[in-house]
Amino acid sequence: MKVDPITVELLRNRISSIMEEMDYHFYRSGYSTIVRESRDFSCAIVDRQGRLLVSPWMFFHSPVYFHYVQRILQLYGEDALQDGDVFVSNHPYDANLPHASDMGFVAPIFHSGKLVAFACTIAHKADVGGTVPGSTFGSATELYQEGMLLPPVRIHHRGKAIPDIERLISANTRAPYVVQGDIAGQIGVTRIGREQIQKICERFGADVLIGAMDQMIEASTLEFASALSTLPEGESEAQGFLDHDGVELNKQVKLHVKIKATNGRLHFDFSECDDQTKGPVNLRIGMVEAAVYYSLIGLLDPDLRYSDGIRDLISFTFRKNSVVNADPPRPCSSYMKCCQKLVDVILEAMDPLMPGRSIAHCGGSGGSIIVAWQGKTKPKRGNQYEIFGSAYGAGPNGDGTSGATPHLANLFAAPIEIIETEFPCRIRKFELTPDSGGAGRYRGGLNFAREYEALEPAELVYRSDRAIEAPKGLQGGKSGGFSQFILHPDSKDAQVMPSTCRLKIEKGTIFKLNGAGGGGYGDPKSRPKKSIEHDISEGYLTEEAARRDYGWNG
């Protein structure tokens, strides 16, 4: 049914506001730290084929919904879906979830007996079983070590809960209470989405909504195609390396992309990426798409509206059994660090095709620590879990931003005063690392360092990247600083640890985490003296580095 364009736009705005409402409800009702603090979740309304109409605020799940809903349709058939059904899955291979810790819920929405849309949500779970507490096992070698696996199955049928499934899930997590709370929250938001879409149907008619959804996707596809049409024809490639896969610590992992622009279409060829890895840095297709679409929107126009219509304009080549197209049961719980690196590589490859738009490599995820305290000086609160940001690469419009979570991640740092109140540790320093921003006409962002003192013995797990390949500069800019984890810093016992390690520490141990800095942009020699001296006076740059990297002579 052809719907007038005013109504289409009105309904697009409405769907966007329904998704915002779903988001907010889940954020406020989620129990687990990861949901609350990292906001590692999204909520969406998709059409009858699983196509997203507008992007959720946390973008990187966007391409996943399509694969997930398609799989449900394929498994069950549209005719078997019923009003009040809710499906659940966390399966990276069967349903394309990023990793087993992400649990997705999908509820078909009916109006007058007709399927009109789906209400969906994906959220990280505190624990889904597997080898280690928290389930995201940095040294996993098999999917099965990363937690229980749920293929798409019903958890509600015709409005009634199926307690069997919930009991099955509860029996497979170390944190049943928290996980149950989050599941209730997720099912709750699919209900909100369903009711709101049904209200639209009552007012406008289901056929109008269905027609309008098609037109929304057509419209955003047109918008995207029009932005792409400005690209000249051409080909370009780039590559980068992860330090390792978390298991084979002496082997870097190559990510490579060749991009071909023809006729306002783009083709991404990933066939030169390394083989699938033993450790958990393998990517599912939804995550590769997320990295590609994110990069393109950022380059073309950050205000472009995403929908799954973009799939018609972008094509891919993957080599079977490569790190971006792995086979089960390859593990994938550390997908984010691979995704972040892939964005850096894509932006670098796009630079010749769209001059003056790309930025240099970012510091990626600044690493994470999980500390299990062993003493009794404080009441137990579970593990101390912190995820750090890094820094932005510089771009053609200015210096990179220091101390931020870049690109696909957007995580909040835990406040020092909360950490010291809750856990037996003392933070000794929280500072930007001078000279960690890559030199250039525009300087890369500086990463930050945090130095801790353990007030009890503990077991500590550290995971990071970019200790071997530092974030690269662009257009003649220099690399940003390496990431680093140091035991006993500034002492004769100082010891640099590998970018994935697990260790026992004694009371009184001091350790320091350093993220990686952003790459620089353009020739450092062309940076204005005033900017160099400003960096020196602000403590961002030492005089020694100014002389060495910028040729500054005081």
Add this chain to the structure above:
Amino acid sequence: MAEYRLGVDIGGTHTDLVLTETRSGKLFIEKVASTPSNPSLAVMEGISRFLSRGVSSEEISFFGHGTTVTTNALLELKGSKIGLLITRGFRAVQEVQTQAREGNQFDLNFRRPPPLVSQSMTHEIAGRLDFEGNELEALDEEAIRIAAKSFKSAGIESIAVSFLFSYMNDRHEIRTREILEQEIPNAFISLSSKVLPRIREWPRLSTTLLNAYLEPVLAKYTNDLDRGLLKLGVTTPRRFLMQSNGGVMPLKTGAAGGKSVHTLLSGPAAGVQATAFILGQKQNNPHLVTMDMGGTSCDIAFISNARPLEVTEGAIDARRMDIPAFDISTISAGGGTIARLGVSGLISVGPDSAGADPGPVAYRKGGTQATVTDADLICGFLNPKFLLGGETILSIDATEEAIDSQIAGPMGITTKEAAAGIVRLINARMADEIRVQAAKKVIDLKNFTLVPFGGAGPVHAAMVAEELDIPRVLIPPNPGAFSALGLLCADIIHDYIQSDLVNLEELEPEKAEEKFKFLEGKADEELRDEGLEGEKRVFIREVDLRYAGQGYEIRTPLEGLSNAEMSKDVINEIAERFHEIHHKQHGHSARDQIIELVSYRVRVSVPVKKQAHWETDKILDISKKVSSREVTFDGVQTLDTMVYQRESLTSETISGPAIIEQLDSTTVIPEHWTAHLDDFGNIIAERQKT
């Protein structure tokens, strides 16, 4: 001798003044052009006009003031040059903030707003406390003196001090202030333990920095104002400044250490306070949602049980500021909001705006892009000859041509269809925002009345209400000057907070009582400094609670518990109340989880005498001044629509479609709606029952 109370609200383009005679309730209004370079000039001009109308300056016994002087200084980055002292080793608190990004997530060129203080003017001071406030390392007083000297030679007049854990123990910060005062006698000093003694170092630092940045600005402004008032012979000591929480504070308090930041969101607060007090409490409309639609944006706030909803965490211009404020959300929907046709063939409305300059096409002040006001004109909602009583003549021809060439032509629809489409879209966007905000606040809109003000609000309100199934709209008598009335009905309010994280079950009642008494003591001290010690005052106790490990707290009032004094029983009642509030807000509670008390709050409120009734003019002859014109709501059908002058309305009911015009606003009554005046002179528009 007559007695008058004066309210002055400075806005971006106009300064509104309202004067009431306390006995009769008679209301006088003046509107003068604002004078941004020295805002007090417009205030003086407005007061002079009242004086020339026969009011004597000594008859003015109260002066309530709302100003955006701090807000503008921040937005234009024209605050003071400041210095900062922080705990040694913690420079990254200001640089990294939360490490997360707000705003467009696809922006590869993400930037934070420029820092209010440079790293070179940030000095690290040794002196560390632990999480309980115990001293681990002594304060390095010499380092403070060295820093002070460098501030002095850099010409810095305002200094922020924000040490770790200062909310648990303020001795280091107090000592720092003593030393700074010795070294730089006239400096403004903002201590984090005074501005916001609350856990979480970044929001505390950010709020303290904002205060330091703006305090000298506010001090200079209040000085100018004091001098100006004196010159005009306005001698009343009862001079007050509006705050973001809807209360007022004495004018001199605003610049006396730690309070400047409380004025930052006061602009829209006055209108919300006016709504809550006049329409809510006095006129008995307990549930209201306000929609203040101006040239570029629309501010939305909820009033439940005649009390505006509040927040304690917020931001302005992407700068964090955790002080109590009315919960007001702003969207880009105003008269100047631009409509355009995208490459996809869909119209988008906003987010950019033509504002007041160049303004809508119809104003012919250089605007070329079709706006909401232009669409309103084409639909027939606005009278081209009557806007602001005829001061501005709108151009229909230019407007038609713009909408036609930019939107209607390319889409193959009529100009009227395009205009009606733009109106539909902007209405739906405001409705979407109100719906989402209501959902977040667990509000059932069916019991609410929509209150529009601002120039464009009453044009769109009934149509927005229709979208939301809100059955009732109330338009106050002077929508343009309504905000200023809020300045005459606000109490003196000060908020105090103190963090001290503790498991609620283990909390000793005596210790909690001590904390509250300590905050109440601070309040009394402040009132004494303000010369208000003899006045009746009310303390309101609250606590911020969370389930152990949660990242946010819920403000839990203690009002109405069995006893005001803390005891084991009262603590149990508090826990019960927290579970209930959590359940109401989030749909569940967790009775088996540990509850943590994070902060204590005390609000002191000194009641200000307010107007009991407001006299409004009523003209009883509805037959006069009625005309009609063609209006379209859907762009297809044109309805011959009655046009009334507001002054001619009575309590008799008129049926939509109808237009009601007045000097500063136009009210649109759609089909299936009726309108009448209530006893207070408000227009009540209601959806006809079907």
